[in-house]
Amino acid sequence: MKACSRTAYGEADVLTVGDVKRPTPAADQVLVQVRAASNDRGVWHTMTGRPYAMRPFIGLRAPKVAVIGRAFAGVVTEVGSAVTKFRPGDEVFGTTNAGTWAEYTVAKEKLVAPLPENVSAEQAATLGCSGVSALIAVRDVGKVRPEQRVLVIGAGGGVGSFAVQIAKSLGATVTGVCSTSKVDLVRSLGADEVIDYTREEVDRHRGWYDVIVDIAGNRPLSMLKRALQPTGTIVLVGGEESQGLLLHGFQRMIFAPAYGVVARRRMRNVIVQENATDLAEMGRMVAAGEVTPAIVHSYALADAPDAMRYLAEGHPAGKIVITI
Structure with a gap:
């Protein structure tokens, strides 16, 4: 073959x-x-x-x-x-x-x-990797509920484009963070607001978001803390290669829970275990038009x-x- x-x-x-x-x-x-x-x-x-x-x-x-x-x-x-x-x-x-x-x-x-x-x-x-990762991050780890304010960092990428749509399907108000070239795409996915990170940063509204889903992994955790409500949750999906050849973004994810204790904020890492149930759910959502x-x-x-x-x-x- x-x-x-x-x-x-x-x-x-x-x-x-x-x-x-x-x-x-x-x-x-x-x-x-x-x-x-x-x-x-x-x-x-x-x-x-x-x-x-x-x-x-x-x-x-x-x-x-x-x-x-x-x-x-x-x-x-x-x-x-x-x-x-x-x-x-x-x-x-x-x-x-x-x-x-x-x-x-x-x-x-x-x-x-x-x-x-x-x-x-x-x-x-x-759907198998990016879609299921987004589903677990938003639904299971972030536990997004209707009317919550959700920030998706890296909204224009593979996982992020699904995360925006899944959060919207759960009834959340979604802000997507991306570069200038992806602003139109993120809007087309249903984001209520889009932050172009070349012009402004995610902590412009302090204490605003109930859930922050960070896929890009290139911002200080202290910045995410400033943007989060005191009772909110930061969900870490990945990180940049520049964070080291040994661990890459995992280095940040290892450190995050300890930082969360000190900062008194919930910081959760996404550990994806693919399974047929979540695959089928992603298939259902696409078939129903909830996610594209x-x-x-x-x-x-x-x-x-x-x-x-x-x-x-x-x-x-x-x-x-x-x-x-």
Whole structure:
């Protein structure tokens, strides 16, 4: 089968598109003919092997899995002996560690959900990582409720574009923070207000927000504290690579709970454990029109390295998909 893979860590130049062996499903897995896959910062992390703290899990000197990509949508072609929920011909979406920028992938049954009839493969491919991360951050960790004021920092990116819409669907008043080039996109997602961080900062309204969802991870926690109500919650989803090669944004997330105790503010980290229930909920929300994936670029599998170069150039708006 054709796949985008690499044999060493590095930037997009390590990626090649060529023939690799098609995977065989284990007892608890399904084999899926991939129609679309997603590109995001998580894929970049596994490609580069950074932060280095990841390497005990993905390969110390070289990647354990050559094919890159995690989220996908496609059609089941074979099922393992212990699989009970799916059969060949079923349209599905989900996540896997087996690599998805390929014509075929394998995924555990518990990390796969049925594809709703009115949701495209391209849309569904964006849900497994970015969509579920946003759902957990907003609904479960932030516990957003109707009429609350929610600030989403990094609202124009992959996770942020979902977080804005999910918070709106829960009845919140949402302010999105983004760069000038993404202001129109964030408004189109339903944000009630947009802060262009090149002109003003998030603490312009002190003690204003009930929940702050910080995806960008590049502002001092003290600044977020100033913008938060005393009884509010700061939800930390990630952080910038500039915070260190060993831990990247995790360094900030490790420090945050202790800072929260001193500052007397709730600071919560998002730990994502993907599962079929949350995948299905994201699929339902898209099918119902409550959420629309903000797909801004699509690449064919043959051009997949260019998709990674585009991502690595900066902070692209919305989601990037690979079509197969």
